[in-house]
Amino acid sequence: MSHTPHELAEEFPDKVELISELKQSNAHFAGLVDKYHEINRAIHRAETNVEPTEELHEVEMRKERMMLKDDIWKMLSA
16 A cells, blocks of 8 residues: 555644544544545645546645645644
């Protein structure tokens, strides 16, 4: 399996333990993380032409990933 960029452990290396704890104790946080991973992998597949997509769709997916990452960061820094 190829390396997927923008994994949360890379984005927030100092928060890996907290991410794990919140995933287990907070259903909303776990849902955000699941959505983030799903969209992140879809973007990676589009970027590597495994599943080519229209440019506009790829841009929209990147925006969604950014919003999810912002929401995750807010919860990590609360």
